[in-house]
Amino acid sequence: MTPVALTIAGSDSSGGAGIQADLKSFAALGVYGASAITALTAQNTTGVSGIHPVPASFVTAQIDAVFSDLDVGAVKIGMVAQAETIAAIADGLKRWAPRHIVLDPVMVATSGDRLLAAEAVDALKTKLFPLASLITPNLPEAAALLNEPVASSEADVEQQGKRLLAMGCRAVLVKGGHGHGAESIDYLIEGARSIALAAPRIATSNTHGTGCSLSSAIAAGLAKGEAMETAVRNAKAWISDAIAAADRFAVGRGHGPVHHFHKYY
Numbered sequence: 180m181t182p183v184a185l186t187i188a189g190s191d192s193s194g195g196a197g198i199q200a201d202l203k204s205f206a207a208l209g210v211y212g213a214s215a216i217t218a219l220t221a222q223n224t225t226g227v228s229g230i231h232p233v234p235a236s237f238v239t240a241q242i243d244a245v246f247s248d249l250d251v252g253a254v255k256i257g258m259v260a261q262a263e264t265i266a267a268i269a270d271g272l273k274r275w276a277p278r279h280i281v282l283d284p285v286m287v288a289t290s291g292d293r294l295l296a297a298e299a300v301d302a303l304k305t306k307l308f309p310l311a312s313l314i315t316p317n318l319p320e321a322a323a324l325l326n327e328p329v330a331s332s333e334a335d336v337e338q339q340g341k342r343l344l345a346m347g348c349r350a351v352l353v354k355g356g357h358g359h360g361a362e363s364i365d366y367l368i369e370g371a372r373s374i375a376l377a378a379p380r381i382a383t384s385n386t387h388g389t390g391c392s393l394s395s396a397i398a399a400g401l402a403k404g405e406a407m408e409t410a411v412r413n414a415k416a417w418i419s420d421a422i423a424a425a426d427r428f429a430v431g432r433g434h435g436p437v438h439h440f441h442k443y444y
């Protein structure tokens with residue numbers, strides 16, 4: 180059977196994040212990708228200049244079109260833009276009940292621009308967290324979701340992960356890309372287990388789309404039948420290589436994209 184993953188996310192016109200990063204990640208990892216677009220962004224490596232949300236009813240239409248025909252092994256959710264979109268996604272996923280849902284609680288782009296309406300944060304927590312097999316906040320997102328300051332020690336990161344798990348998702352991966360140590364450490368909290376996943380921090384400013392690509396790589400692994408810990412470990416190794424190869428590209432003048440196809444060219 181062909182493994183299939185669906186991304187429900189926003190479009191990034193510059194191609195490095197959002198739907199475009201998700202489909203490249205699925206393809207690089209041997210998984211067929213489908214998409215339901217929640218919003219168009221006019222965006223490049225230096226910032227976001229416009230957001231055009233897709234009407235919630237049309238997000239539903241895309242989700243229904245995909246699930247009524249394709250055997251979707253895993254779903255990745257990225258930018259959801261606004262509260263009505265979140266309600267439409269939650270309803271659609273409850274109806275189709277996919278085996279795995281990876282939720283990247285995208286709030287702010289690498290450039291600092293806001294991608295989720297402030298009033299939609301509660302809907303994200305109450306409607307989508309309970310459906311998620313895994314949520315993948317970065318350090319500022321974990322803090323914002325908990326209304327707490329950004330974690331300043333590894334112990335704080337782990338504790339914040341545990342408090343997010345208590346909000347009703349099945350597992351949490353708190354990503355350390357915004358930390359400062361010699362290693363970029365992500366914490367996987369699954370049930371009573373907490374696993375630190377460390378990789379050398381790579382000196383590059385080309386980190387546009389790292390979070391999108393990591394969550395899609397995890398969804399790709401789940402679609403191929405990997406267990407959660409294996410999918411996360413494989414995705415972390417793959418994104419580390421994609422970031423290490425990012426400087427081979429010269430794309431844009433700001434935070435450039437990672438190299439999804441580093442194994443091929």
Ligand SMILES: Nc1ncnc2c1ncn2[C@@H]1O[C@H](COP(=O)(O)OP(=O)(O)O)[C@@H](O)[C@H]1O
Binds near residue numbers: 381
């Ligand atoms: N400079 C870096 N070197 C190595 N790994 C990184 C670097 N920046 C981010 N990562 C990794 O990329 C993944 C995405 O993390 P992060 O950048 O924090 O997410 P987001 O894009 O949502 O802000 C994580 O696995 C993180 O550890």
Ligand SMILES: Cc1ncc(COP(=O)(O)O)c(N)n1
Binds near residue numbers: 198288294386391
């Ligand atoms: C449409 C869209 N979705 C998500 C992100 C976040 O990107 P990152 O992976 O760098 O956090 C983005 N910049 N644009």
